[in-house]
Amino acid sequence: MTIQFNTETFRDDYSFRNSDWAIKRFPFPFHEDSYMYSVNMEQHRGGPEGSVYEKRFDVDEHYVSEMQDRAIVLADDPLRCQSLPHMTLAGWDTLELIMVSKSEDYPDLFELHRDGNRWRWINKPMGIDHTFTFLDETTLPCGPLEYITRQAQGDYAVLDQRGDMLYMDAGMVTTQADWSLDFDIGMDFFEWHAPVPLAHEMGIFKRALKFLLNIQQGAPARRLNWTMTVNPLLDTSPENYHKWGIQKTSLTPENIGAKQHLRVELQTFYRLPRSNALLFPIRCYLIAFQDLVRIPKWGRRLHRVVRDLPDELATYKGFIANRPLMLDYLGRHDDGLPTSPGVWPDLDSEPPLQTQNDARSR
Amino acid sequence: MTKFQFPESIRSRPVYGTLEPRPGKAHLMIADAEGAEALLDLATREARLFAQGHIIYIPKTTGETYTQRLRDLGPAQFHVGPTYEASVPRIRRVLSDAHMGLQVYLAGTEGLMGQAQNEAMQAGIPHSAIQTEHRGSVARRMQCVHCKGITEDVVTDPFVCSHCGLNLFVRDHYSRRLAAFQGVCIDAEDPGNLPDPVELYT
Numbered sequence: 001m002t003i004q005f006n007t008e009t010f011r012d013d014y015s016f017r018n019s020d021w022a023i024k025r026f027p028f029p030f031h032e033d034s035y036m037y038s039v040n041m042e043q044h045r046g047g048p049e050g051s052v053y054e055k056r057f058d059v060d061e062h063y064v065s066e067m068q069d070r071a072i073v074l075a076d077d078p079l080r081c082q083s084l085p086h087m088t089l090a091g092w093d094t095l096e097l098i099m100v101s102k103s104e105d106y107p108d109l110f111e112l113h114r115d116g117n118r119w120r121w122i123n124k125p126m127g128i129d130h131t132f133t134f135l136d137e138t139t140l141p142c143g144p145l146e147y148i149t150r151q152a153q154g155d156y157a158v159l160d161q162r163g164d165m166l167y168m169d170a171g172m173v174t175t176q177a178d179w180s181l182d183f184d185i186g187m188d189f190f191e192w193h194a195p196v197p198l199a200h201e202m203g204i205f206k207r208a209l210k211f212l213l214n215i216q217q218g219a220p221a222r223r224l225n226w227t228m229t230v231n232p233l234l235d236t237s238p239e240n241y242h243k244w245g246i247q248k249t250s251l252t253p254e255n256i257g258a259k260q261h262l263r264v265e266l267q268t269f270y271r272l273p274r275s276n277a278l279l280f281p282i283r284c285y286l287i288a289f290q291d292l293v294r295i296p297k298w299g300r301r302l303h304r305v306v307r308d309l310p311d312e313l314a315t316y317k318g319f320i321a322n323r324p325l326m327l328d329y330l331g332r333h334d335d336g337l338p339t340s341p342g343v344w345p346d347l348d349s350e351p352p353l354q355t356q357n358d359a360r361s362r
Numbered sequence: 363m364t365k366f367q368f369p370e371s372i373r374s375r376p377v378y379g380t381l382e383p384r385p386g387k388a389h390l391m392i393a394d395a396e397g398a399e400a401l402l403d404l405a406t407r408e409a410r411l412f413a414q415g416h417i418i419y420i421p422k423t424t425g426e427t428y429t430q431r432l433r434d435l436g437p438a439q440f441h442v443g444p445t446y447e448a449s450v451p452r453i454r455r456v457l458s459d460a461h462m463g464l465q466v467y468l469a470g471t472e473g474l475m476g477q478a479q480n481e482a483m484q485a486g487i488p489h490s491a492i493q494t495e496h497r498g499s500v501a502r503r504m505q506c507v508h509c510k511g512i513t514e515d516v517v518t519d520p521f522v523c524s525h526c527g528l529n530l531f532v533r534d535h536y537s538r539r540l541a542a543f544q545g546v547c548i549d550a551e552d553p554g555n556l557p558d559p560v561e562l563y564t
Binding site for chain 2: 079180182183184185186187190191192193194195200238239240241242243244245246248249321
């Protein structure tokens with residue numbers, strides 16, 4: 001299908017909207033009615049047609065507007081994209097991977113023509129037609145990592161691998177769930193995850209590291225992570241927290257359906273061929289509660305997950321104060337019926353929400 | 363003076379040990395204030411180190427308390443600096459002249475050890491090969507995550523960023539590259555509603 005790109009904002013007037021198509025393909029992260037940390041890795045080898053898992057780097061209706069938002073963030077704070085000196089080759093690896101994947105997976109949107117190291121890259125949605133020399137930085141307007149990730153949705157952490165450890169040595173981070181690349185750059189895997197509660201004690205990070213160290217070229221992996229965001233704000237950075245934090249206090253019973261968003265990260269992991277670095281794209285998807293509950297199964301399940309989440313996790317994810325409001329809203333979309341296993345919407349098989357009248361008549 | 367035992371914390375927070383003599387061709391010792399006591403204790407275990415030793419010492423508020431006793435250890439080179447910043451060019455020069463077999467010993471406040479460790483790392487010494495021993499004040503060097511400014515010697519939580527004036531709370535999350543802990547706005551969700559500042563570790 002041809003994607004119709006939205007004209008929308010992720011700040012100020014927040015005109016971001018999901019189409020019916022985007023709602024149905026939303027990567028709902030809960031495969032059962034409760035949530036606890038897990039490594040939850042699987043191979044990233046495609047997925048159902050039309051799903052966000054189908055392509056290597058999913059492009060959706062928000063692409064052009066997300067790239068405009070990224071440009072605004074970078075103009076305001078250039079430190080959101082950094083690369084330690086030894087990571088330039090990994091930047092070229094990243095550029096190659098994204099250009100090759102996008103031109104193969106979306107030939108109507110992207111073209112890559114290679115003649116030796118002379119490359120021509122055409123990005124139709126963004127109006128870019130650029131010829132450059134692969135591995136020659138002087139032929140790009142900025143470093144290779146910044147160049148390509150200004151044209152690819154999601155944040156990108158580039159992890160160097162040395163001595164059975166991963167180091168956060170480069171990245172493009174403008175749509176993050178409250179962590180700072182500028183602060184964390186250079187840290188090892190355990191250090192940059194240090195503020196996460198519970199998971200260290202559960203051995204999650206040790207197992208995850210072991211898995212990631214062994215990811216091979218051509219065999220990428222993926223997992224989902226999630227949090228909550230008030231307003232469809234992509235840039236929930238610690239840098240700007242003193243500006244956006246106040247928005248968390250703006251929820252009312254009347255506006256929560258439109259303002260409160262479930263924020264899901266599709267995290268993927270690619271071994272890069274020349275540098276042996278690990279590319280870690282973190283793609284952010286947002287959905288308003290009022291859109292999410294249009295999928296009856298998801299409305300039921302989200303209510304149960306939010307209700308039963310340990311306080312520590314609700315605090316860490318930043319919504320403990322808003323949880324009562326969220327439960328009031330979500331509770332109205334949970335009739336207590338069982339839900340089918342797995343993450344898919346199952347619109348054909350899951351019953352619509354039973355209202356109290358329905359329940360009385362049964 | 364007894365050493366302060368930091369409570370167990372998160373993985374990015376540095377932990378400090380006790381300086382011990384290690385074989386080496388040269389020994390660079392950088393200390394501030396009560397960090398001098400760690401060097402004096404080191405000397406009781408292996409006084410001969412100091413013949414190949416270079417001590418860079420910043421007394422801060424301890425004035426003359428320790429300088430003569432450090433001098434009496436007989437280091438090959440002994441430098442007393444008025445501030446850490448003033449001694450940085452000297453530290454860089456020493457590190458750039460260093461050969462294999464240099465041992466680095468850092469003692470005193472976290473800010474001093476963190477910054478000196480950073481210099482040594484930039485000179486190619488892995489942080490795990492650098493010895494550290496905390497003595498004296500538990501003051502922290504804090505980076506404001508918002509304006510990126512560094513506030514030195516923070517002793518209360520929350521505190522006011524010395525650059526942008528935001529009220530920041532003190533996190534244990536620590537960056538070796540910045541040699542600083544992270545400070546984050548404490549009243550972003552309720553401007554002006556501030557808890558009373560409490561001294562760290564009280």
